[in-house]
Amino acid sequence: MHDNNTHSFMCTSNWPLLQSSCKQPQQGLALSHPFYEKIAQYLSQDYAVVYIVENNTTQVVRNLSKMGLAVEDFIENGILTIIDADSFYSPLQTKLDYKILLTQWQKIVSSVSKNGKFKRVILMGMPHQAFFESKENQKKLVEYEEEAAKCHDGSFQVFCCYTKELIDKLPLSHLIRLVIAHQNIVSSNSNNDNQEAIVSRIVDIVEEGLTKALGSETSILVLKTLRLIYKIDKGDIKSNPELFEEKLKRIIGEEVAGLVLKIIADRIKDEIVFY
CATH class of the missing domain: 3.40.50.300 (P-loop containing nucleotide triphosphate hydrolases)
Structure with a gap:
């Protein structure tokens, strides 16, 4: 335990x-x-x-x-x-x-x-x-x-x-796996050291990144394509982030996917890095 x-x-x-x-x-x-x-x-x-x-x-x-x-x-x-x-x-x-x-x-x-x-x-x-x-x-x-x-x-x-x-x-997939591997995120962005909410919010952060980079309608379409065509639901983003990265690149292309993945990674770093 x-x-x-x-x-x-x-x-x-x-x-x-x-x-x-x-x-x-x-x-x-x-x-x-x-x-x-x-x-x-x-x-x-x-x-x-x-x-x-x-x-x-x-x-x-x-x-x-x-x-x-x-x-x-x-x-x-x-x-x-x-x-x-x-x-x-x-x-x-x-x-x-x-x-x-x-x-x-x-x-x-x-x-x-x-x-x-x-x-x-x-x-x-x-x-x-x-x-x-x-x-x-x-x-x-x-x-x-x-x-x-x-x-x-x-x-x-x-x-x-x-x-x-x-x-x-590190690529986004590795960053997600590292965050999930730890039960506790120590950050100066909160008075409470225990920020397990960061792990639970990874999917939300991914959705926010998609929306920021692609717009709301395209973001919804991408997530729908991931779910219907590649059988990747929101939970899989955390459990298999490498697969999420791979299929995202296939859907929207390497260059655009690179931008999206960077936005998402930067957002996660904002949560866990001391300033």
Whole structure:
């Protein structure tokens, strides 16, 4: 049985945090960044935090220290764990295989949980940039997130962190599947972190996008064609977004469909991205 607030999607408009080793290291996030605010919030509430988002762990420690947190004490007591994201994901070694990655997460949770001096374990992780660099790897990302959701038993809380720049690389179908894989969307657009309504509104957002791009009458005709000719009803838009994309392109053409899909994707991002 899953807790409503145990598997969360957290997206920010800031620059990407993960880069290949050949690039110059970035200086880290701004001190007011939502990711850091979440760490401070949960540490203050006696939760243990595992943070695997950035590559420069030394800079993370410095930044958190500047916020007034006793970072070294938290780390020494096993309450805060900061792991280099490049080392954790190691794309060349893991091949981004979800089985390997989930096993690594489970080992970390097990190790931290042995401490027992806290309410619960909070995991904060961001998929490696390599997940976004090819269509094959993007499929691996969706598989990774969906399998993580299936095996999550609710004994710990997860924040799957993304940046808008990374999200922008995904097709609409993958974006929909990622949102559905998470039970909770953390967004600054609402006072309530629990925004499950976003998932339930995906079909409405799709219809709004169609209407905005094509007009009301054409939008109705497209949806009717999807239903009568291709047997795709509104529920299938969520359960099989790839099929929806494919048939939409066949009905209205690649170019127009591209515009429609972008409008829909942008609308979803408006709901889930921090500004």
